[in-house]
Amino acid sequence: MTGINALFLLTGLLLFISVLASTISARLGLPLLLLFLGVGMLAGEDGPGGIVFEDFFIASLIGQAALSVILLDGGLRTKVSSFRVALKPAAVLATWGVIGTAGLLGLFATWILDVDWRLGMLLAAIVGSTDAAAVFALLRNSGVRLNERVQATLEIESGANDPMAILLVTALVGMLLQPETASVGGFVWMLTSQLGLGAILGLAGGWVLSRLMARLSLPDGLYALLILSGGTLVFAATNLLDGSGFLAVYLAGVVVGNRRSHATEHVLRVMDGLAWLAQAGMFVVLGLLVTPSKMLDYATEAFAMAVFLTLVARPVAVAIGLAPFRYPRNELLYVSWVGLRGAVPVTLAIVPVVMGVPDSQLLFNVAFAVVLLSLLVQGATVPLAARWLGVEVPPRDEPRDKREVWVSEAAAVDMLEFCVEAGAKAEGRHPDELGSDHPGHDVRCVALVREGGLHRLTPDTRLRPGDSVWMIAPDEISERLARSFAGSRGELTANASFFGEFVVDPGSRASDLADAYGLRIEEAERALGMGELLAVRLGRPPVVGDRVEIGAFVLTVREMGDKGRITALGLKCPPLGGGR
Template identity: 35%
Template sequence: MIESGGSTDAIVLLAGILLIVGVLTTKFSSRLGVPSLVLFMMVGMVMGSFVYFDNAKIAQMIGVLALVIILFEGGIQTNWSSLRPVIVPSLSLATIGVLITSGIVAVAVKFILGFDWLEAILFGAIIGSTDAAAVFAVLKGQNIKPRLGATLEAESGSNDPMAVFLTISMIELITIPDLSIFSLIGAFFVQMFVGVVAGLLFGKLAVWGLNRINLDSGGLYPVFAIAFALLTYGVTAFFQGSGLLAVYISAIIIGNTDIAYRHSIFRFSEGLAWMMQITMFVILGLLVFPNELFTAGNLMNGVLISFILILVARPIAVYLSTIKMNFSHKELIFLSWAGLKGAVPIVLATFPLLANIQGSNEIFNVVFFVVLISCLVQGSTITPLAEKLNLVGPKVSEPTHSLELISLGKADAEMLEYRMEEGAEIVGMSLLDIPFPTGSLVNAIIREDKLIPPTGNTVLEAGDFLYILAPRKHKKQIKELLEKKKDTKNEEQVG
């Protein structure tokens, strides 16, 4: 058996084995219909038979670092045009929804586990938010209707600060009985305000740095972007703000702005986010001892609390926090069922352990079991439920090929990737007739996963992926040309 403080060689070997097993696990998860997150945790629990690990502090540090990377990747992948219409319901779910969910779960925990009210509310706070890692992983590549997908992603990306605040506040109330609840409420608004401002500032700063600073290698740009994510979290947290919220906001700004080496940054962030997900869930699995987790009491309590959370608390929270927001009954059912739990509740469950709160071991084990049930039951049925409720939109194809200018960062050119939308003015035109800026060249067209060698007579179609090599100074002009819509009024008058 390997101890957690084993030799460096053993730790490196173990890390390699865990990552390889984690990567291979993602392949089997789709075939088995089980979310990969569940299998990651299972891998950690199995490895726990050979590796002794009980350091909650290290697990918490790894968890927070992983969440920063995962939120950053989720943020840069978020389309602002899809997010903007759902900001109000998403924020309502992320705040009011979390409070309602936490409150209902707290009442259930009070009577099921026999906790004091403060401890019961602490449990509710830990389990009250949906999890960004779980939601991003389950929805990635699915064709859920854009409005619903955007709502869930925005909610999961922005509700972590509320869960963190509630958890820390309840721990402080338990450990410091004389603490004023009004001071905690004031601290919450300060955290949110600082988080929003920091996110906006660091997002703009990151865009400026990526576009203005010429690095010696194109491979440094993705590292530069990740460094901004870590910097954003660290500085925001230092000034008592919500670092997770700041990271998510800054990532949205970066992802929706023209930046150098955009494709490389997206791919690097995606791979790093997967690695951090695997690491985080495996480590959290290692932290659990199966003989303590799978006891009759934990099984019964976990199933009861999961039942109340999934079928009572989450639906009530969704329906109440989205009143008069134009969601249909079917959409509300789907939003209720898609309130996935994941790494955040488990990471938050380490806080009471480190604070030596009475009953913290029981809290951790039951929270872990509830998360396991949520990922297994809800995560594996989200897509079938969406299909059953007719909430599945048309599939949007993604290119299976990628081109990028591989050169020194000082080159004054960039490979632009763009998907032609229906209704664009240049759809139906030949490349020869399109007024591309001087020095711009369409290098490749991907159409239905097939490479179309471009010639002057090639006619563009909706859904085509264009790869255009162009001087950086013409990026804005090319984007305007590609996004310009047809003047339908003039066409109707001519007709």
């Protein structure tokens, strides 16, 4: 019992320190995942902890289990609408992107490490795919709001590229250990089964889980366990049938997350904590597994490979793969830069060690070093690169909090909390008067919190700065409603600067606006609506933040509906002096 309790004590202590370390992550500008790795390395063989952990099988088991939880949570938070703008390009990056990156990097690795070409290609295949854990964590917690096309491309790619990476690693391990059994037909069949079974079983499993969640009546805490256990079943069953369990569990999460029910909010809250636990546990274990002194033996080669991967192999593969989709140059550069490596490459690097591939320790140490450099350099610059390359859009005017109150199995009302700022449009008005600003929608105040206490609403009640207001209102107007509570500075100024001074109805005729403002448009464009004009000139599915120049004017997508329809445009006029 002493040994078991000591193990529990050690596990709890490492996770406890990892969570406390997260409080300094933002101050240091370091990715949180890197801090988890650091805790594991400090506790490991070369650190003050002195713990010797060399069980690659256990580490692989923990890594795969954690990745399944992280991918499930990522799928739950992925909106189907993001597939509208990024499914095809992300699918290209998840297949060709991995092959192209691995091919170029493999040639470089073979040369710089002076090894057999198959070993060089195997190392490149290990680090050739982006990592879902790193991408989901860093993009969603970086503090920046990326335009939907860029964020969706990176997230869908990272959630779907594991089958190709696993295929390449498995095939190259087979070529090294049993070259006589390798065949092109075997590779094609493996890829087909990985992608096909992963997609079919993931979608089917997600449909079953979403139906169960909507129909079963369980204690609130059990819904998340239902989805977690169901996702684990989908993951394991797909793997047993030679499909991609990672792809399957991600798609199952997408289906469940987009078929909202009375239990969805409970599931998301619990899964968020479980995903963080999985990330912390996985990266601490991987940190324990590595021996920094051995990794330093290949520091020069690993640094050269990381530079080549980041500045040559990944950008070339991205540029070729996304060429048909007309991504702007700044978006191509950002997608290339945020090709984050993390737990997946390290987990794949364990495979050759377990399989007994010659020089597999070399592969593991170099791959781990590349991951560290990726998290340290690329991960730490996610917000900076977004601002520098102009793929960031201003933060939404959002409620401070949002709750769903389900009144039946199929119907819910949205409760939104807003804080009244000084100079806001809502200041000095009765809360229920705000509904008149949104005709056609039922908007009512259900609670007013003033000076920390619940304030009784009367006909004479007027809103003051600092009041917290809970409103029943449809979520679709939450952004517009939030503007009524925002002051005359801060986010509204940023929005006006980015989107333009005027809000334009996308259904208005281009000819009317052209005549009113002196816009120069083609004769064939005069009959189009303004939204249609922008979409035609873009030549790709629009997202919030997309813009086109019409002479000295700039037309920007300000709001989008759920089905990819532009609902508001911003018009930015040239300065009075005529300059830009």
